[in-house]
Amino acid sequence: MKHWLRKWRLVSIFAMLALVLSGCGKPFLSALQPAGDVAKQQYDLILFSLGVMTLVIIVVVILFTIVVVRFRRKSDSEIPKQVEGSHTLEIVWTVIPILIILVIAVPTVAVTFAQGDVSAIGKKDKDGNPENLVVNVRAHLYWWEFEYPDLGIVTSQDLVIPTEEKVYFQIQSADVKHSFWIPPLGGKLDANPDNVNKFFLDVKQDKADNVNEIFYGKCAELCGPSHAYMDFKVKALSKDDFNQWVDDMKNASAPEPTTDLARKGEEVFNNSCMSCHAISPTEDNRLAPNLTNFGEREAVAGILDHNEDELKRWIREGKKIKPGNEMPEFNEKMISNEELDALAAYLMELKVQNK
Ligand code: HEC
Ligand SMILES: [Cu+2]
Incomplete structure (x- = not known):
């Protein structure tokens, strides 16, 4: 194939990729625009690991260039000094990667455990009311059901949650494996038929205002032919508006058609x-x-x-x-x-x- 043609193909693939991916950069959908503390911590971890990895690449490339330039073969007869079995070198290139891994592992493990702590589910305050909002998520082929066990209400497709507080989720599937994912609010969690997975998320009020209170949620586990359509919306309301919604739901009377x-x-x-x-x-x-x-x-x-x-x-x-x-x-x-x-x-x- 002609050289210019091959290059042209590469360029067009990157151009298309850039075009397609640019659609992901929306604040209601992007994991790179965190809208709560959970998402922000995860995002910071990504940036931190990326930073460390970039540093490693830069150092390696510099060393590589120096070696290529300084030690390239200058005459046919010359054999460079042989350093096989150097203890010092062996120790250096074993200890440095261990240190790098530790630097990445310590914050990652700490955040992972902190975010996995769901012991607050079921805690009651001194009046006997639940301290935290808990939502039972049930994934179905191809729709979502949201039950608020402490409030006695059930809804579907639109998840309604308050801002500025931790909301705990207990996630399960009614049929096959799905995965519950609201990209701007944090990492996904599997919805399995046989066990309940739990985690918590939160939303900042200003981030909710920024997207007119609506974030997008997705199923993130290939579950069947309509997997890509298994979307839901997240309405993040201020605490007052949320309480109002709960009251309205609780007091909903049987529908009375008006026409x-x-x-x-x-x-x-x-x-x-x-x-x-x-x-x-x-x-x-x-x-x-x-x-x-x-x-x-x-x-x-x-x-x-x-x-x-x-x-x-x-x-x-x-x-x-x-x-x-x-x-x-x-x-x-x-x-x-x-x-x-x-x-x-x-x-x-x-x-x-x-x-
Ligand atoms: C056999 C059970 C069944 C019957 C009968 C049925 N539906 Fe459904 N309906 C479903 C299921 C399951 C879904 C979810 C589909 C999906 O999104 O994957 C659904 C989804 C819907 C939705 C979208 C819900 C949303 O929250 O956006 C509407 C609206 C709806 N049905 C209306 C109707 C109407 C009107 C009828 C009667 C003419 C009807 N359905 C009869 C099972 C049923
Ligand atoms: Cu799915």
Whole structure:
């Protein structure tokens, strides 16, 4: 192959990579823009290790260059001085790497253990109330369920948490292995079917303001054909707003459709959808996302824009949108276009706040 052609290929690959990766640099999605103490500590560790490694590379390259220049063969007959079996040299190049590893290991191990400490789960204050917020995360093919065991509420797809405090997560899967990851808030943790994994995360208020209170979460373990669509949103609210949301959820009454269309939609829903979907915040129905506050979601099914058209598209051809997902598709024979309009109107009215 012509030389210039090969170079051109390399350049275009790097250009494409740069273009694709530039999409990752968003504050609501980037692990390189930490939004809490946990994420910041992890980020600092990355930078620190990178710094040490860069230093090593620089020193090695300098030594290498000196050796190449100074000791290159000057005549055919010359043999350089042989230093095989030098104790001093052997000790030097064994001790230096050990020191470097220690320098990296001490802070890494310290942070790892500190961040793995979940002994605060279950602690009560003197009034008998839990000291920390705990969220049980259940991963499903391809959606997320969030249960607040101490508050008695369940929601899905949009995780709601308060800022400026540690939030503890107990993570499990209902089917295959998934992984719970909110890049700006910290490292991921596996969701396994057989055991519960625990950790905590936190969000700074100013970082939440910076992204209009919404961070993006992902599944980070290849789990099936729609793995890449297994997204969720994280609403990080101030403590007051969070408490307000909890109150609204707890006091959510049965939905009362406000229009004739929505009333008709309720009927369709009760006939075709109720067997899987719960619409009360205390009902822990593990078959499908809880829709109590669906009207206030950021997305439909985690990935589509939150509007009636996308909602209808989801009901009609959800399997095209998320291949392999477990909700049946409803064609025109099952639900007429009129009924579909009614359903959409009804679902969009499902709200617990600012009704
Ligand atoms: C067999 C159980 C089942 C039935 C019946 C069912 N669904 Fe679903 N539904 C699911 C599952 C599972 C998901 C999650 C799919 C995913 O995201 O992977 C889902 C997701 C959804 C979502 C997105 C939820 C969110 O939080 O964004 C909506 C909206 C929805 N269903 C509406 C309906 C409507 C309307 C009906 C009735 C016409 C219906 N579903 C019937 C199982 C079901
Ligand atoms: Cu997954």
